[in-house]
Amino acid sequence: MFGSISETQKAILSGDIKCVDVVDHFLQKIDEKKHLNAFLTVTREQAYDAAKKQDKLVSSYGRAVLERLPLLGVVVSYKDLFLTKGVRTTAGSRVLESYIPTYSATIVERSHTSGMIMIGKTNCDAWAHGASGENSDFGPTLNPHNNEFVPGGSSSGSAVSVAAGLSHVSFGTDTGGSVRQPANFCGIYGLKPTYGAVSRYGVVAMASSLDCVGVFSGYLGDCKKVFDVVRGTDGRDATLKNGGFHIGRKPVIGVPDEYFSEDVDPVVLENVMQALEVFKGGGYKVKRVKLPSTKYAISVYYIVQPAEVSSNLARYDGIRFGESREMFGLEAKRRIVLGTFVLSSGYYDEYYKKASKVRTLIINEFDEAFKSVDVLISPVSPSTPFRIGEKSADPLKMYLSDILTVPANIAGIPALSVPFGRYKEFPLGFQLMGPKFSEEILFEVAGDFERMTDYKFIPV
Amino acid sequence: MEKKISKELLKKLLAMAHLSASQEDLEVIAPQLAKVLDYFSDLEQLNVDLPGTSQTTGLQNVFREDKIESSMATEDALYNSKSTLNGFVKTDIVLQKK
Structure with missing residues (x-):
């Protein structure tokens, strides 16, 4: 019921659950998995406020609410590198320990406008510098598959947030692998889009010619849905382009x-x-x-x-x-x-x-x-x-x-990190890389693979 | 041969970046940086006759229309500043009279 986006939305629209129940579910999981140190801030009140508003819209408009809020009831967490108006944003560093942004990143605004509900800000290597999560000034994040191992980094908390079932999806940043590698170590999907496909307005900058905003999800379809909502020009990040193509035959x-x-x-x-x-x-x-x-x-x-x-x-x-x-x-x-x-x-x-x-x-x-x-x-x-x-x-x-x-x-x-196989308690996987703006092809190939292997995501 | 970053050079670099480090940190960082620079030596052998890449979008001169738009309110811009005065950020004196 709280699995994929479509499953959750179906349950909400059929009246089986309310958006508030979805928030309840994930907050309870966050409490249960507190030891993983995945979250630096949990936005309990904001999440309930947003969910209550959505529940009212559902009762007034029924199914039609999806036209206004295509990602209704989708619980999201953000790496603490994304500015969130009124909510502390640390970049995992003591330098920004008490920084309260007065505006939000483009992707945060687009997510919320599309119906996503923020549940909190996730731990990460300070300034996104690292491949293990250990460089956070707020302590390391633990791998949910074995707590003595790293979950990968730098978007450590975001990967764990999805892998441990603490949110539907999460946003991270990938400058040199910081979405794909933790996705790989935690057993979920991690998309690093084309440079310039997703706005970095309101994102703490690391290396500007390399930084990309990426998406974590347990289900491939969810990754695509979220990417489609946040991508494209915003008039604020001058490196943005709109693009995308299909090839109309089986990719080689x-x-x-x-x-x-x-x-x-x-x-x-x-x-x-x-x-x-x-x-x-x-x-x-x-x-x-x-x-x-x-x-x-x-x-x-x-x-x-x-x-x-x-x-x-x-x-x-x-x-x-x-x-x-x-x-x-x-x-x-x-x-x-x-x-x-x-x-x-x-x-x-x-x-x-x-x-x-x-x-x-x-x-x-x-x-x-x-x-x-x-x-x-x-x-x-x-x-x-x-x-x-x-x-x-x-x-x-x-x-x-x-x-x-x-x-x-x-x-x-x-490039897309795809979960596949196991070694001892740890998940394994591979990445698919394609030419610029070939995200649709990566999704198509990964989707085909998911069907062929009958892959099912199970949170840890 | 391992490249050396002398402690003097390291101190100079830190000063240029407005950073400081304890003696202990210097002892740790200096050999670590030397090791990283040593790793870069694989590029030395390489002869590349290509223009450099500083960005991958190919976009040039991205401007918006030159018209006045709303911008951040003063109180928002100053919200996180520890020291303000009459709507300005207050800093230490940078230039002194002789």
Whole structure:
């Protein structure tokens, strides 16, 4: 009854439950799963207020209410990087510990206008810096499948919010894999759209040429519904474009050799190969492709991204809002210093300029690959979830966790993390990448896969 | 060969970014950054004769119509500021008279 969006809406419209009951259900789950530290703020009162208003509309208009509120009764959480008017927004950092935004992000406004009900703000690595959730100034988020392991990051709380059944859907941000990797570690869908498909107005900026707003969901159909509501130009984020296309035939799947290297855990690889067999069995054409410059992606990413981080975090002066710069944690300091270094006179050519050229090389290789295939399949993370504390003392080791996800950000192309298979108690999966604005094709291929494997989402 | 970031350079970079770090933090950060820079050396060998990419949308000169629109109210803009005076943000003195 509280599973997918369509299931919940059916129950509401048939009179079996009220929107208030939906809010009750998820708030109770949040209380039960408090130990996971998924939420930094729970917006209990706002959620009930919104639900009561919707219940009145349902009793006045019946089914017709869906024309005004297509996402009626859908409970959503937001990574604490999205500004929410009147509701504290911390970015997971003590710098913004008591910051109360006076306006909301475009995606927050669009979500609420379409009927979604905010239940709270989720924990994350401070400033979205991390691949484990451990860099949050408010303590780590725990993996719901095994509490001694990380849920992935940086959108740790958002992934757990959906995987543990604490909300229908959640919004995160993906600068180098921060939606896809935690979705993979928690066993749910995670969409990183095309760069410029979803507005970043009112989102705490990390690295502006890479940042994307992404969606977490347990059900593929829910991900598509939410994406359709928030996408498109808003007159505020100047990087936005409207786009999308179909190809009108069965997509050809490309297998990039470089993503199946010996650096990837055999358990992860074997599982992706099994997924590939499912596709082949379903009549999909599969082709090997080459993306030889993939090996430079981490270097390019960890030069360009800190450079942009150092610029974006320069605005936190403790004067107009927020606390002083003394409150920045070690990881933010490391990235600001690294970014300042690669942009500084004497080092700019050697690092930033070089990285931006290699970025072009990586983009060209993707363009070439998409001439012969429609989507690419690969692992999401080179490993299964790691233990809390395992990588936190070694930043380089942590950065290398992003090796298979950063290329999509570098090229600005969409990618979808798909849950499939298990290893011990942990979920596994794969990602699908496509050319810019090919989200519909990714949904189509993932939907076909879901049918072929008869996949059912069960919250932990 | 491992690249060194001297503590002097690190202190200078921190100062440029308006940050400070304890002696202990310096001891931790310096070798970590050296290790990361060392990893970047794979780019050194690479000869790339391509223009750089700073954004992927291809959009240029995105402007809105030049007409007056409503903007944030003063009280909203100042809401999170710790120190204000007569509708302005109050800061420490930056320029001093000689």
